Structure formats: structure tokens, C-alpha cells
Amino acid sequence: MEARHSALCAEEAEDAVKELRAELAKAGIILPSLGLDPVSLVREAPCPLVESVRRSPGTARRLAAVRR
Structure with a gap:
């Protein structure tokens, strides 16, 4: 169960990076x-x-301006 959770966490983090980068x-x-x-x-x-x-x-x- 823990390995599955870790795999999902890693996949979610990679997707978030791709989305944010785009x-x-x-x-x-x-x-x-x-x-x-x-480290994580x-x-x-x-x-x-x-x-x-x-x-x-x-x-x-520029990041702050995008946020506004």
C-alpha cells in the first residue's frame, strides 16, 4: 500500500510540475x-x-504579477 501511495505522489508531483511549467x-x-x-x-x-x-x-x- 505504501509503495502505491509513493508512486501516486510522485506521479502527481510530476504532473504538477508539467502543468505549472506550461x-x-x-x-x-x-x-x-x-x-x-x-531531498523529498x-x-x-x-x-x-x-x-x-x-x-x-x-x-x-513577474510571478507576483501573474498571481495578481
Whole structure:
């Protein structure tokens, strides 16, 4: 059961990354660091987090504008 849960979590996280990447691209925003958090992948029962760090202040402002 735990392995199935982990597989579903990983699939959901990968889908979320693809969806977010596509929506940001529509707004002209590309985040090269957008992906799955490697630390959360190595847990005994992985349920990965989405990571999107290391962006410039300009990109952060553009993300905030999209959010508004």
C-alpha cells in the first residue's frame, strides 16, 4: 500500500510540475530550476515536493504579477 501511495505522489508531483511549467510559459516565464525536490525523493516513502527556487528578482516580480 505504501509503495502505491509513493508512486501516486510522485506521479502527481510530476504532473504538477508539467502543468505549472506550461502555465508559466504562457506568461513568458521560464524557471530552469522548476522540478522535483531531490531531498523529498529519497525518503523511505517518497512523496516529492515541487521546487522552484533560485529566481531573479525580476522573475519573482513577474510571478507576483501573474498571481495578481
